[in-house]
Structure formats: structure tokens, C-alpha cells
Amino acid sequence: MSTREAVLAKVRAGIGRVASDPGRRAAIEGRLRSPARHTVPARTASKPPQELVALLRAFLESQTATVIEVASSELVPGAIASYLRANNLPARLRAGHDPLIVDLPWGTAPGLLLERGPAQASDSTGLTRALAGVAETGTLILVSGPENPVTLNFLPETHIVLLAAADIVGPYEDAWVRLRKRFGQALPRTVNMISGPSCTGDIGSSIIRGAHGPRRMCVVIFGEPLRDQSAS
Amino acid sequence: MQPTSASFKSNARAALTDRALQSALADLQAGFVARRAAVKSRLPEFEALREEGRDIRDHALANLDVYLEIYEERASAAGAKVHWAATAEDARRIVLDICREVGARLVTKGKSMISEEIALNAHLEAAGLEVVETDLGEYLLQIRRESPSHIIAPAIHLTMDQIEADFRRRHVHLARERKLADPVRLVDEARQVLREKFIRADVGITGANFLVAETGSSIIVTNEGNGDLTQSLARVHVVIASIDKVVPTLEDAAALLRLLARSATGQEFTAYTTISTGPRRPSDPDGPQAYHVVLLDNGRSELLGTPFREVLRCIRCGACMNHCPVYSAVGGQAYGWVYPGPIGAVLTPLLLGIERAGHLPNASTFCGRCESVCPVKIPLTRLMRHHRETEFEERRQRPLQRLALKAWAFLARHPGLYHVSARFLIVFLSALGRSRGAFRWLPFAGGWTRHRDFPAPQGRTFQQLWAEHQRGVSR
Numbered sequence: 001m002s003t004r005e006a007v008l009a010k011v012r013a014g015i016g017r018v019a020s021d022p023g024r025r026a027a028i029e030g031r032l033r034s035p036a037r038h039t040v041p042a043r044t045a046s047k048p049p050q051e052l053v054a055l056l057r058a059f060l061e062s063q064t065a066t067v068i069e070v071a072s073s074e075l076v077p078g079a080i081a082s083y084l085r086a087n088n089l090p091a092r093l094r095a096g097h098d099p100l101i102v103d104l105p106w107g108t109a110p111g112l113l114l115e116r117g118p119a120q121a122s123d124s125t126g127l128t129r130a131l132a133g134v135a136e137t138g139t140l141i142l143v144s145g146p147e148n149p150v151t152l153n154f155l156p157e158t159h160i161v162l163l164a165a166a167d168i169v170g171p172y173e174d175a176w177v178r179l180r181k182r183f184g185q186a187l188p189r190t191v192n193m194i195s196g197p198s199c200t201g202d203i204g205s206s207i208i209r210g211a212h213g214p215r216r217m218c219v220v221i222f223g224e225p226l227r228d229q230s231a232s
Numbered sequence: 233m234q235p236t237s238a239s240f241k242s243n244a245r246a247a248l249t250d251r252a253l254q255s256a257l258a259d260l261q262a263g264f265v266a267r268r269a270a271v272k273s274r275l276p277e278f279e280a281l282r283e284e285g286r287d288i289r290d291h292a293l294a295n296l297d298v299y300l301e302i303y304e305e306r307a308s309a310a311g312a313k314v315h316w317a318a319t320a321e322d323a324r325r326i327v328l329d330i331c332r333e334v335g336a337r338l339v340t341k342g343k344s345m346i347s348e349e350i351a352l353n354a355h356l357e358a359a360g361l362e363v364v365e366t367d368l369g370e371y372l373l374q375i376r377r378e379s380p381s382h383i384i385a386p387a388i389h390l391t392m393d394q395i396e397a398d399f400r401r402r403h404v405h406l407a408r409e410r411k412l413a414d415p416v417r418l419v420d421e422a423r424q425v426l427r428e429k430f431i432r433a434d435v436g437i438t439g440a441n442f443l444v445a446e447t448g449s450s451i452i453v454t455n456e457g458n459g460d461l462t463q464s465l466a467r468v469h470v471v472i473a474s475i476d477k478v479v480p481t482l483e484d485a486a487a488l489l490r491l492l493a494r495s496a497t498g499q500e501f502t503a504y505t506t507i508s509t510g511p512r513r514p515s516d517p518d519g520p521q522a523y524h525v526v527l528l529d530n531g532r533s534e535l536l537g538t539p540f541r542e543v544l545r546c547i548r549c550g551a552c553m554n555h556c557p558v559y560s561a562v563g564g565q566a567y568g569w570v571y572p573g574p575i576g577a578v579l580t581p582l583l584l585g586i587e588r589a590g591h592l593p594n595a596s597t598f599c600g601r602c603e604s605v606c607p608v609k610i611p612l613t614r615l616m617r618h619h620r621e622t623e624f625e626e627r628r629q630r631p632l633q634r635l636a637l638k639a640w641a642f643l644a645r646h647p648g649l650y651h652v653s654a655r656f657l658i659v660f661l662s663a664l665g666r667s668r669g670a671f672r673w674l675p676f677a678g679g680w681t682r683h684r685d686f687p688a689p690q691g692r693t694f695q696q697l698w699a700e701h702q703r704g705v706s707r
Contacts, residue, residue, distance in 0.1 A: 004316040007475065007529045011297045014536025019297075028298050028480070032446045035481035038284045039277045041490070059500065096517070118518035121431055137501040144519060151518045154460045172486040179482075186310065187447050189512055189519050190464070193505040198457040201497070202369035202387055203395060203422075204415035205259045211368055211419055212426065213457025213504070 037173050044135050044170030049225030052135040052168050057221075059138020063196025064209060065217040069165075073100065073222045077109035080160060083218050084112075084125065089158055094119060095127040098147040101162065119155035126152030126214075127160045131182070132175040133168040133221075137195055140219065141175045143183075144190040153192055159214035161194070165225040233351055233379050235584055237568035240591035244562040253389045253563050260388050264554040267498025268605070275494065285491050286609040288484045289545035293536065299445045299478045300527065306448030307525060310510030317528045320350035326526050327352060327437065327470060328359055334468055334522075336361060336434035342452060342459035343367035344439030345383055345548060346472050346528055348570040349583070352437075364429045366458040368422055375402045381564035383571065384496050384550045389563055392418065426458070436466030436520065440473035441547070442488065443525075446481040449509040450525065453492060453502050460506055469511070469520040474528050476544040482507075488547055491607035495549040531583050539618055543578050545608040552602035552612060558595050567592060574602035578615040586622055593619035654693045662691040 001009070012019060044052060057067045068079050084091055092113045095101045106114055119126055128148040132141040140161050144150035153159060169175055172193075179191065198213030209215055236243060247253055272278045292299055304314045317323035323346075331339060339361050341347065353363045353374070365374040369387035373380055375398050380386035387395075396412045399421055412418060438459045440450040450471045452459045463469040479485050493499045512519030535541055553559040553573025564572030569589070571579045577592040593616035602612045623629060624637060643650045665671055665688025673681050680686055 002316070003318050003322060007316050007318055007527070007533060008297050008300065010529070010533035011300070011475070011536060014533050014538075014541075015294055015296060016537065017295075017297060024295065025298050025301075028295055028302070032302065032481055035446065035483040037483050038288070038487040039280045041275060041277050043275075063503070121427075139501055139505075144516060145513070146515050146517055149516070149518045150460075150464050154457050154464065172489070173483055176482045176486070185306070185447060187449060187507065187509045189508065189510055189516060189523075190460075191449075191507040191509075192460070193501070193507075194503065195501045195505075196503045198455070199503055200368050200419060200456045201385065202367070202372070202456075203418050204392055205263065206415060208415055208419045210423065211456035211458070212366065212423060212430075212461055 035176075040171045040173060041136060047135075047170065049165070049168070052170060053165055053221065053225055056133050056135040056138050056168055059135075060196065060217075060219055063138065063199075063217075065138075065196050065219055067219045067221065069221045071223070073164075074105050074108070076104050076162060076220055076222055077106050077112060079220055080127070080218075081109035081112045083160070083220075084158075087158075087216070090124045092123075093125050093127045093160070094123045094152060094156065096146055096148045096152065098129045100129055101127060118149035119151035121155065123152075123156040125158040125160060126156040127162070128152050129162040130167065132178050133163045133219075134170070134172055134175050134193075135168055136171045139172070139193050139195045141179070142192040142194060143179075143188045144192070145188050150190050150192065153194065154198075154213045157210070157215050158218070159194075159197065159216075160218045160220065163219055163221050165221050165223045168221075168225055233348055233354075233570065235569040235580075235588060237580055237584060237589040237592060240566060240568055240589075240595060243566035243568055244595070247562040247566045250563075252391045252394075256389050256391070257560050257563055260382070260385065261554060261560045264498060264550075268495060268551065268554070269498075271494045271498045271500060274500075275490075278491075278494070281487060281491055282607055282609055284487050285547075285607050286545060288479060288487060289547075289608050292479050292484075293476065293541065293544055296475065296478065296536070299480060300475060303443050303445040303448060303478050304527075306445065307443075307510070308448070310448050311523060312448065312510050313522065313524045315524060315526045317526055317530070320528075320530050323350050323472065323526050323528045323530070324352055324355040327472065328356060330468065330470055330524055331356065331361055331435050332359075334434060336468070338429065338433050339363045339435045339437060340366050340429055340433040340462045340466060341370075341436070342438035342454065342462045343370050343386070344437065344472055345570055346439055346474055347437065348380065349530065350472075350528070352472070364426065364433075366426050366430065366456075366462055367454070368419065368456060368458070371422060371426065372398065379565055380570070381572065382550060382553065383548055383564075389565070430461040430465045433462070433466040435468045435470060436462035436464075437470045437472060438463055440471050440477050440525075441492065442485050443473055443478040444480075444482060444485055444507070445478055447507070447509055449507045451485060451489075451505065451507050453489070453505050455497075455499075455503045457504050460504055463506075463508060464519050466520055468522045468524065469508070471508070471523070471525045472528060473525065474530065474532055476532050488607075492547055492549055495547075495551040495605065495607040535582060540578070540582055540615060542610050543575070543582070543615060545610055546575055546579075547608060548575075549607055551605045551607065555601040555605050557597060557599060557601070562595075574612040574616070575610075578610075578612055578619070581619050586619060586626070587628065590619070590623050590628055593617075594623075651693070651695055654695070658689045658693050659691065662689045664688070
């Protein structure tokens with residue numbers, strides 16, 4: 001008997017089940033096909049979109065992130081350039097091949113150098129686009145891939161995230177809906193839920209930012225929020 | 233790590249006189265307890281979520297075989313290589329084989345209690361590999377060759393002076409005259425030293441807070457981002473998880489994640505929660521080329537059919553130890569192994585044997601704060617009592633202790649006799665202690681009177697006072 005079989009046999013003996021029980025397996029597969037929600041915090045329920053934006057913003061700012069709201073994506077390059085300038089950071093960015101990022105009017109921010117590809121050790125700022133923003137706890141949902149290489153979220157000292165206001169949802173479960181809509185059951189290698197810059201409480205009793213990942217985070221929210229959340 | 237749970241009593245005595253430890257424990261407890269209370273008060277649904285958390289974990293455990301099979305199928309479909317390990321030895325061998333197969337020299341690690349449980353680092357190091365812990369707390373312990381004192385804040389007992397001295401001793405390639413005497417500089421130095429390891433690492437090992445059957449994913453929760461650099465920069469990502477970690481769906485994971493950070497650090501959510509599924513895809517420009525998952529049993533399956541099954545619900549938040557009066561007096565290292573506090577007092581005897589860890593379930597006042605904060609409602613005091621019963625049945629206590637327990641059991645079963653004896657004892661002690669109001673020394677109570685006075689009884693038993701009170705109420 002293989003180790004796998006031996007472990008499973010001990011598990012079955014422990015829970016008092018026999019191996020060949022297709023009924024139980026079918027019931028469980030059914031549960032997986034239509035995942036039921038548990039209690040969802042009321043803090044985001046039936047909130048107008050503008051309030052969800054405000055909630056997301058408040059949570060992110062409480063974690064020292066900077067949040068910038070601009071009316072449309074055309075204003076993003078300028079907003080990024082001024083953020084970098086205001087923080088005395090190099091006017092250089094690295095991003096993946098996300099079509100939205102590629103098509104931004106980068107010419108409106110002369111002097112800003114945009115490089116492509118996964119993060120290099122020498123990169124100072126990474127730019128990625130979020131699939132969704134969860135207002136419940138101010139959590140951004142990012143997915144790995146050539147559009148937004150995962151290392152851009154962790155390696156550079158500064159992380160800038162683009163988030164369409166229309167992609168802001170209430171609870172985590174609404175983000176799962178978007179994930180399933182886009183990927184079905186085959187998730188990308190990583191789904192990163194990010195709620196602020198890196199921090200640690202391991203030395204001394206205070207929280208220190210920039211333990212291993214980014215020291216600072218900036219979230220640029222662009223466009224108008226969706227009017228009807230149920231449409232998401 | 234080599235367990236020292238058998239010497240809990242002397243470990244605890246040493247801890248009680250360790251000033252640095254005592255001050256760190258006071259800060260830790262105040263901080264975690266207050267932060268948890270604050271974040272809980274902002275989530276009115278918290279208690280409902282605890283009930284659901286318990287039910288989700290119970291459901292997953294009651295169908296663990298099927299969930300493990302489905303998890304394995306879906307993880308494999310995403311390109312994961314799933315390994316099964318019945319024992320710690322199996323798991324160590326599997327991980328070492330993976331490292332050897334890819335010719336690894338440098339291994340980075342995220343925090344994993346399972347890897348401590350199976351003493352993975354020592355095994356890999358003995359085979360000539362360089363193993364680097366990347367969680368800041370774990371890194372500090374690694375360079376000091378110490379065991380963790382808390383499951384989520386492992387180096388909480390260290391002072392800044394100690395850390396500075398360790399860094400100067402260890403990081404000899406850095407300028408000797410550099411300034412280090414503040415936490416920000418210390419964190420920066422660790423960042424600089426470990427960054428180079430992340431980039432050079434061949435294999436990155438992480439634990440898993442949850443495995444998700446629906447998607448074949450593993451989930452890790454961190455604040456530092458070290459687990460992410462570990463898994464995304466190494467050529468190979470190895471996840472090591474015990475079989476009880478599987479949950480059915482992302483919805484189930486969401487409910488448990490709502491409980492985890494709040495119970496652990498008192499945060500609304502950690503900085504990073506990462507759902508990982510398989511190795512890098514053909515079009516991905518980064519991420520590991522291979523993704524292995526080691527599913528470890530190491531005694532868990534044997535608990536499923538016992539009253540101890542409920543301990544497998546644990547999501548390793550550490551709330552039980554943060555709220556424990558015994559933990560906050562002696563710290564985690566006194567418990568002598570990987571899992572301290574109330575959860576350790578239940579789990580350690582199960583994994584190491586009651587003969588090697590029998591002191592732990594006895595080191596409890598049964599005040600019950602642990603289970604009142606447990607996010608998945610594990611009946612920790614009941615399970616500790618089970619251990620004590622087993623000890624008694626297996627005749628593990630000393631003869632005098634057994635005799636005392638038997639006498640107590642006899643009295644407790646004969647209320648009439650109990651009342652008479654209690655009344656006699658109270659009157660006697662009250663007369664004897666009237667002059668001072670307290671005793672400096674009492675026979676059979678040296679464990680108490682060595683540290684503090686024993687207050688003299690006032691002349692009537694609790695039962696008498698209660699009866700009088702009831703009469704007063706009914707009048």
C-alpha cells in the first residue's frame with residue numbers, strides 16, 4: 001500500500017467511513033460547484049458605490065498607503081509622476097503588459113521612464129493593476145501573469161497599484177465572483193490579496209514598515225464607480 | 233527541534249526569573265489582547281463567524297478523505313506535484329529529495345510550524361544545504377539557535393540589545409562602526425541581508441494556513457511579504473502542510489480568514505494573503521518552475537476517531553496563548569516544543585506522547601479564557617482534562633499525588649462527608665490563622681506559600697454562605 005493509501009485509510013478509519021461511497025463524493029462535489037456564502041459583514045451591504053470607495057480608502061490609509069483618486073485613466077501618468085516627485089523617488093517604473101497600463105497616455109508625463117517585464121533587484125517602483133478592490137478591509141486583489149508579474153508587487157521598495165473605481169466591491173466573496181468569471185476554476189498561479197505595505201512587529205514592540213516587501217504603497221483609483229453593484 | 237516539554241517545571245521556574253522575558257510578555261499580552269478586543273468590537277458578526285468557523289472545520293474534517301482527494305486532483309491539474317508523508321521522517325526525506333533533484337544549495341523558508349514540528353532545517357543542513365528562515369522573528373531565532381516562543385510572534389522574548397549583538401556577531405561583512413541601536417535600523421539590516429538570499433535561493437519552502445479543495449490552492453498569510461518573496465523568487469516552491477489544513481471552497485476560506493488575522497494580531501486583515509495554485513504558467517515571466525505540496529499526517533489521522541478530534545479545527549492564530557495566564561507568566565519556550573500555550577498543552581502530548589509532555593495539560597488553571605477567544609471554539613479545557621484523566625488511568629502520577637486525587641474523588645462523590653470535612657477544616661484554619669489573617673506556611677501547600685501568603689478562612693464554608701444567601705433571597 002502506498003503512503004497515500006495508508007494515510008487515506010487511517011483518515012477513513014478515524015471518521016468511520018468506507019472508501020467507496022460515491023454518494024458522499026457527489027454531495028461534496030455539489031457543494032464545491034455552488035459555494036455557499038457564510039455570514040458576510042454588513043459593513044459593506046447596500047452601500048452606495050461612493051461609500052465603498054471611501055471605506056476602501058480609509059482602510060488603506062490606516063495602513064499608511066497613499067490613495068489618489070483621479071477622474072479618468074488619462075490622468076494616471078500625471079498622478080504617478082507627481083506622487084514620485086513628492087516622495088523624492090526616481091522617475092522610473094516597471095510594469096507588465098497589462099493593456100490598460102500599456103495604453104495609458106504616458107506622453108503626458110514626460111521624464112517618467114516606464115520599463116516592462118518582471119521586477120529586477122534594482123527596480124525602485126513597481127506598477128500593477130488590481131483585478132478588484134475589496135472595501136470590507138481595504139484589500140486589493142491582484143493576479144499574476146505577463147500582464148502583472150507577481151514580483152512587481154513585492155520586490156521594489158515602492159508599489160503603485162491601479163484600481164478602476166468600477167472594480168471596487170464590498171466583501172471578499174464579490175471578488176471571488178470576479179475571479180471565477182475571469183478564470184473559471186483554473187486560477188492563475190497567485191492571487192495576491194494586499195492590504196498595505198509590508199510590515200513587521202518582530203523587533204521591538206512597534207510596527208515597522210518595509211520588512212521585506214514594499215516600504216510604501218500608493219493606490220491610484222481612476223474613473224467612476226459602478227452604479228449598480230449587482231451588475232458585477 | 234528537540235522537545236524539552238518533560239522539564240516544563242524547571243523551564244517555567246527559569247522563565248519566571250527572566251526579567252527581559254517578563255517585560256516582553258507583559259507588552260505582548262497587553263498589545264494582542266487589546267488589539268483583538270478593538271477589532272472584534274468593529275465586527276458585530278464576529279461571534280456568528282466563530283460558530284461558522286467551527287462548523288466549516290468540522291465539516292471538512294468529517295469528510296477529510298474526500299476533500300484531500302479532490303484537493304490533490306485539482307492541485308495536480310494545475311501542475312502541482314502532491315506528496316504524501318505519513319511521518320516526520322517521510323516529510324523530511326521528500327523535501328530533501330526535491331532539493332537534491334534540482335541541485336539546490338540555498339533554501340529560503342517562510343514561517344511554518346509544521347517544519348519546526350518535523351525538525352526540517354536540521355535535516356537539510358545535515359545534508360549540506362544552506363537553510364535561511366526569512367520571517368524576521370524566525371531568522372532571529374535561527375541565528376541564536378533558539379526555539380520559537382510564540383506561534384505568530386516567535387521572537388517576542390528578545391530585547392533590542394540582544395538582537396543588535398546577534399547582528400554584529402553574525403553580519404560580519406557589514407561595517408563594524410554602523411549604527412544599529414533602533415528597531416528601524418535592525419529591520420533594514422535584516423532586509424538587506426535576507427534580500428540577497430531571496431534572490432539567490434534555489435528552493436523556497438512555505439507552510440500553508442489553508443488548502444482549498446475547490447481550486448487546488450494553498451493560502452499563506454503574512455505581514456512581511458517574506459512568504460511571497462520566498463515562493464516567487466526561488467526556482468522551486470515547496471509547500472508543507474498537515475492534512476487537516478484543507479477547507480472546501482474560497483467562501484469557506486473567506487469566513488476563516490475573517491477570523492484569523494483578527495484573532496491573531498488584532499488586524500482587520502494582514503498585509504498579504506496569497507492564494508497559490510501550481511507553478512508558473514508558460515506565459516508567466518516570473519514565479520517558480522515547479523510547485524510541490526507535501527501533505528503531512530504525523531499523527532493527525534489517529535486523532536480523528538477520538539475526543540481529541542476537535543483540536544484539529546485549530547487555525548493557529550495564537551489567541552489562546554495571548555489570553556492565557558500561564559503562558560503570560562512563563563512564555564512559550566517553557567512549553568518545550570513547537571506549540572506553546574493552551575493549544576500546545578492539548579496538542580503536544582498527542583504528538584509527542586503524554587509521557588513526554590504530561591506537565592503541559594496540568595499547567596492550567598482551567599480559567600477558560602482560551603476557549604472563550606478561540607475562533608473555532610475548541611474546548612481546550614475539556615481536552616486538557618482528558619489528558620489528566622489519561623495520566624491518572626495510566627498511573628503516571630507519583631503515589632502521593634494519586635492518593636490525594638483519590639481522596640479528593642472520594643470526598644467529591646460524598647457530599648455529606650465533604651460538607652462536614654470542609655466545615656471542620658475551615659473552622660480549624662480560621663482559629664489557627666485568626667491572629668495574622670494569613671498563613672506563611674501550610675503543610676501540603678508549599679507550592680503556594682513559597683511565593684505568597686495563604687489567606688486564612690473567615691469561619692464559614694462557601695456552602696454555608698450560599699445557603700444563608702438563598703434564605704435571604706427567598707425571604
